[in-house]
Amino acid sequence: MHLSALYRYPLKSAIAEPLQGSAVDLLGLQGDRRWMLVDEATGRFLTQRAVGKMSQLGARYTDSGGLTLSAAGMPALSVALPAADQNLRGVTIWKDSLRVPDAGDAAAAWLSEFIGKPTRLVQVPEARARTVEAGYGEPGDRVAFADGFPLLLIGQASLEDLSSRIGRPMEMLRFRPNLVIGGSEAFAEDGWKRIRIGQTDFRVVKPCSRCILTTLDPLTGERSADREPMTTLLTYRKQSDGIMFGQNLVPDGAGHLQVGMAVEILE
Structure with missing residues (x-):
């Protein structure tokens, strides 16, 4: 095998x-699912279950731990890895609630345009990971x-x-x-x-x-x-x-x- x-x-x-x-x-794999989209108002996580067009959203991991976002008809956007203990946002994924760094307004504006509603991009440092x-x-x-x-x-x-x-x-x-x-x-x-x-x-x-x-x-x-x-x-x-x-x-x-x-x- x-x-x-x-x-x-x-x-x-x-x-x-x-x-x-x-x-x-x-x-897990280095860089795997370290980033997530959340509804700006509620902090609730977003996936293809509710937002099917996320299947058309490109996000490549960079050597520095950041992301490069891409989608048809939109300019690519480089997102830097946020500081681990700054700009913390409360988010919910399934039954877990945690506070994790927000990636900033430029990423939020880009993603909100793509998704069609106010959306934030967050990242989870290892020290803030869930059990x-x-x-x-x-x-x-x-x-x-x-x-x-x-x-x-x-x-x-x-x-x-x-x-x-x-x-x-x-x-x-x-x-x-x-x-x-x-x-x-x-x-x-x-x-x-x-x-x-x-x-x-x-x-x-x-x-x-x-x-x-x-x-x-x-x-x-x-x-x-x-x-x-x-x-x-x-x-x-x-x-x-x-x-x-x-x-x-x-x-x-x-x-x-x-x-x-x-x-x-x-x-």
């Missing part, structure tokens, strides 16, 4: 950034702005199994994984507890519950008229707490990943 693809999402719910290699820290979902992590396990855990893994064979049942190819990016594993059997990842990729160890802590976001075409943002892949997933991947596809991971320490690295099942 090997790491067949690697994806980073610098801005939560914006366009994926394919990578050939990445450093790994305690929050992972209760009952699944260990003391000290943290997550940036990903939904619940630092990393999401999907087996390539699992996607191929789903596509064959639907009768047409499904794009991997509908599921927004960080790590794609080649060479395993379909849904083999369901039985893994600990894995090693290269020299970096990971705990496999919880299946990923899927939502309506998977029905959006990752290239166009258009919703599937037949509600696929959710319609088919419902027939064979439903559990008591949701429709499961992929596995959430927590890294055990820092490391480096490179596409092509061997994957070893430790437990």
Whole structure:
């Protein structure tokens, strides 16, 4: 088995950034989901679930930790990494409330024009990161702005199994994984507890519950008229707490990943 693809999402719910290699820290891939959009009035997080056009929003991570924003018909905008303890804004993501640095008025104006309503851009320093979902992590396990855990893994064979049942190819990016594993059997990842990729160890802590976001075409943002892949997933991947596809991971320490690295099942 090997790491067949690697994806980073610098801005939560914006366009994926394919990578050939990445450093790994305690929050996942370096730069992954460290930035987020929030409603200016409420501080509530924004994603493609409610704002489908975020699928057309580009956000590339820079070496300095900043972002470069891009969208059709708009000039690109460079956003500097804000100071970790200045211009703090109260935000809410799922059940978590926290105070994190605001990226400033220029970014807010650019994004408000794109989104169509007053929007702020925020960033999470490691010291202000959330704890992972209760009952699944260990003391000290943290997550940036990903939904619940630092990393999401999907087996390539699992996607191929789903596509064959639907009768047409499904794009991997509908599921927004960080790590794609080649060479395993379909849904083999369901039985893994600990894995090693290269020299970096990971705990496999919880299946990923899927939502309506998977029905959006990752290239166009258009919703599937037949509600696929959710319609088919419902027939064979439903559990008591949701429709499961992929596995959430927590890294055990820092490391480096490179596409092509061997994957070893430790437990």
